[in-house]
Amino acid sequence: xxxxxxxxxxxxxxxxxxxxxxxxxxxxxxxxxxxxxxxxxxxxxxxxxxxxxxxxxxxxxxxxxxxxxxxxxxxxxxxxxxxxxxxxxxxxxxxxxxxxxxxxxxxxxxxxxxxxxxxxxxxxxxxxxxxxxxxxxxxxxxxxxxxxxxxxxxxxxxxxxxxxxxxxxxxxxxxxxxxxxxxxxxxxxxxxxxxxxxxxxxxxxxxxxxxxxxxxxxxxxxxxxxxxxxxxxxxxxxxxxxxxxxxxxxxxxxxxxxxxxxxxxxxxxxxxxxxxxxxxxxxxxxxxxxxxxxxxxxxxxxxxxxxxxxxxxxxxxxxxxxxxxxxxxxxxxxxxxxxxxxxxxxxxxxxxxxxxxxxxxxxxxxxxxxxxxxxxxxxxxxxxxxxxxxxxxxx
Amino acid sequence: xxxxxxxxxxxxxxxxxxxxxxxxxxxxxxxxxxxxxxxxxxxxxxxxxxxxxxxxxxxxxxxxxxxxxxxxxxxxxxxxxxxxxxxxxxxxxxxxxxxxxxxxxxxxxxxxxxxxxxxxxxxxxxxxxxxxxxxxxxxxxxxxxxxxxxxxxxxxxxxxxxxxxxxxxxxxxxxxxxxxxxxxxxxxxxxxxxxxxxxxxxxxxxxxxxxxxxxxxxxxxxxxxxxxxxxxxxxxxxxxxxxxxxxxxxxxxxxxxxxxxxxxxxxxxxxxxxxxxxxxxxxxxxxxxxxxxxxxxxxxxxxxxxxxxxxxxxxx
Numbered sequence: 001x002x003x004x005x006x007x008x009x010x011x012x013x014x015x016x017x018x019x020x021x022x023x024x025x026x027x028x029x030x031x032x033x034x035x036x037x038x039x040x041x042x043x044x045x046x047x048x049x050x051x052x053x054x055x056x057x058x059x060x061x062x063x064x065x066x067x068x069x070x071x072x073x074x075x076x077x078x079x080x081x082x083x084x085x086x087x088x089x090x091x092x093x094x095x096x097x098x099x100x101x102x103x104x105x106x107x108x109x110x111x112x113x114x115x116x117x118x119x120x121x122x123x124x125x126x127x128x129x130x131x132x133x134x135x136x137x138x139x140x141x142x143x144x145x146x147x148x149x150x151x152x153x154x155x156x157x158x159x160x161x162x163x164x165x166x167x168x169x170x171x172x173x174x175x176x177x178x179x180x181x182x183x184x185x186x187x188x189x190x191x192x193x194x195x196x197x198x199x200x201x202x203x204x205x206x207x208x209x210x211x212x213x214x215x216x217x218x219x220x221x222x223x224x225x226x227x228x229x230x231x232x233x234x235x236x237x238x239x240x241x242x243x244x245x246x247x248x249x250x251x252x253x254x255x256x257x258x259x260x261x262x263x264x265x266x267x268x269x270x271x272x273x274x275x276x277x278x279x280x281x282x283x284x285x286x287x288x289x290x291x292x293x294x295x296x297x298x299x300x301x302x303x304x305x306x307x308x309x310x311x312x313x314x315x316x317x318x319x320x321x322x323x324x325x326x327x328x329x330x331x332x333x334x335x336x337x338x339x340x341x342x343x344x345x346x347x348x349x350x351x352x353x354x355x356x357x358x359x360x361x362x363x364x365x366x367x368x369x370x371x372x373x374x375x376x377x378x379x380x381x382x383x384x385x386x387x388x389x390x391x392x393x394x395x
Numbered sequence: 396x397x398x399x400x401x402x403x404x405x406x407x408x409x410x411x412x413x414x415x416x417x418x419x420x421x422x423x424x425x426x427x428x429x430x431x432x433x434x435x436x437x438x439x440x441x442x443x444x445x446x447x448x449x450x451x452x453x454x455x456x457x458x459x460x461x462x463x464x465x466x467x468x469x470x471x472x473x474x475x476x477x478x479x480x481x482x483x484x485x486x487x488x489x490x491x492x493x494x495x496x497x498x499x500x501x502x503x504x505x506x507x508x509x510x511x512x513x514x515x516x517x518x519x520x521x522x523x524x525x526x527x528x529x530x531x532x533x534x535x536x537x538x539x540x541x542x543x544x545x546x547x548x549x550x551x552x553x554x555x556x557x558x559x560x561x562x563x564x565x566x567x568x569x570x571x572x573x574x575x576x577x578x579x580x581x582x583x584x585x586x587x588x589x590x591x592x593x594x595x596x597x598x599x600x601x602x603x604x605x606x607x608x609x610x611x612x613x614x615x616x617x618x619x620x621x622x623x624x625x626x627x628x629x630x631x632x633x634x635x636x637x638x639x640x641x642x643x644x645x646x647x648x649x650x651x652x653x654x655x656x657x658x659x660x661x662x663x664x665x666x667x668x669x670x671x672x673x674x675x676x677x678x679x680x681x682x683x684x685x686x687x688x689x690x691x692x693x694x695x696x697x698x699x700x701x702x703x704x705x706x707x708x709x710x711x
């Protein structure tokens with residue numbers, strides 16, 4: 001128990017350190033830097049992946065509806081936050097739309113710009129999550145009776161339907177049809193501006209802070225008595241039910257929580273992209289998130305976070321050079337646009353073939369454990385020559 | 396009427412055309428150890444699954460502490476297929492036939508008696524609770540083929556069973572508003588592990604335990620739900636004679652220590668004869684004998700069921 005407390009304290013300090021590091025980085029390097037982009041996008045994907053992991057990894061429900069819930073979150077956030085003055089321009093094909101208020105603007109009018117922005121954004125993210133959760137509840141009623149692959153197919157179908165639904169012309173006055181939603185409060189609004197220049201960059205830090213808070217809540221749920229019940233359902237449904245765990249209720253709970261945080265991730269994605277459109281929330285997006293979960297380890301929160309960073313970094317940044325034609329290998333110009341995806345696919349195949357349990361398996365990264373592991377590695381290195389010597393003597 | 400811990404009445408379970416349990420009635424009293432035995436395929440585990448809510452019976456009812464918990468009558472296509480007895484007993488169509496020369500009072504008295512036996516008599520009420528609700532009432536079971544939560548430690552396996560008796564909701568549990576309850580649960584689990592002798596392996600993975608200890612852990616997990624009736628499905632399956640003897644003693648101990656009633660299915664006759672107060676014998680889904688171990692041992696029908704009968708003998 002005492003050791004547990006100590007290690008969770010160390011983990012908290014590590015996370016705080018990470019936040020401080022990101023804050024400092026943001027001030028030092030230019031805001032257009034690739035590193036910041038990768039950090040932002042991977043933070044959002046990490047949240048989406050952890051929420052998917054809660055369902056797939058911890059409750060054992062194989063669901064592929066994540067992109068659908070993110071889409072709902074993104075739209076809700078966008079719709080609620082377009083300033084009234086800009087509505088006519090955004091909803092130009094739908095006479096300015098039917099919703100004529102903006103949460104952030106409204107709160108800023110009452111509470112001042114800074115407090116209004118923070119509260120407004122948090123409130124609309126929570127609403128985005130809640131709406132996604134309500135959708136999940138309604139879909140869960142019929143769909144959660146399915147098991148295994150059938151559930152995956154049903155949720156996949158839902159995600160596709162919801163995407164078409166949001167692009168439907170009839171809903172245009174609310175969703176703007178297949179046109180962009182834009183001009184809502186985004187991450188750059190958090191930067192503190194003085195005299196026309198950005199004095200303190202906060203966009204990345206704020207985003208990471210929200211993501212960290214959400215993942216912390218998910219971790220708390222996983223480690224609570226409810227999380228233990230989820231794991232029991234994953235391990236053996238029949239035994240879980242026989243030991244008094246109400247399957248329908250707990251599966252629904254996990255499904256709704258997962259959708260809630262996917263919705264929040266969707267809202268954050270809207271803030272990051274500054275625009276929302278239904279098109280990008282395709283099945284491919286769910287697969288990307290699933291890939292992150294699998295690479296990180298099904299059933300590992302920290303694994304999902306680490307692999308989100310690696311995945312986004314690799315696909316957006318580190319493997320970019322493969323797309324450029326300026327490198328010549330042996331007189332052959334094999335590097336050309338699209339080659340990145342070939343290498344990426346091969347890398348993923350290697351991971352799936354040889355590291356089936358992902359980076360972390362089912363274990364979690366913790367700082368105290370990492371320290372012990374490093375210590376072991378170092379003492380082993382010292383011990384290894386001695387052991388070799390001994391082996392020789394015996395031989 | 397004395398209170399029975401568990402009372403099965405005319406329970407029939409039919410799968411398609413196969414009648415797995417046929418019109419089974421049995422009673423279990425407070426503090427008893429009752430064994431349900433029978434040759435392979437006799438329907439023992441099916442009866443267990445009906446009691447614990449895994450299957451809804453085709454017909455019949457189950458009462459726990461004189462409260463009807465499971466009740467059903469043949470429905471849908473089972474109406475035509477049904478080959479068991481008392482097909483109408485649990486529907487609104489059920490009527491008592493008037494005996495010859497019976498007075499109105501006597502008839503009413505018989506109807507009242509029927510209602511005392513079955514509070515929902517003369518109605519088509521159906522009760523099909525899920526297994527978790529039945530466990531909530533105070534019945535816990537183990538499985539014929541061990542079903543522990545494989546990725547969890549011994550300690551967590553027992554702790555998860557405590558989830559049922561929580562008072563916390565999702566928010567208080569997530570934000571640790573239930574610290575008192577959580578700590579109390581952990582202490583109780585530790586206490587329980589001490590009693591069943593698994594304290595020294597509490598941090599090991601449940602599947603890394605030897606077979607006999609896994610059985611014990613399953614019993615400990617069932618006990619963690621605070622049951623008043625414990626159902627053991629072949630607790631000694633796959634055990635050698637020494638392990639079986641230990642288990643026999645162990646079952647007696649937990650009955651005395653936790654003051655619970657036990658219903659068990661078992662093939663090891665030594666164990667059954669040693670600890671059972673009463674025995675029910677099933678064969679081809681039908682109850683063929685019931686009584687004390689001595690009576691059962693002397694019962695010709697039981698011996699026939701287990702050893703088979705010669706053709707000519709059967710014809711007599």
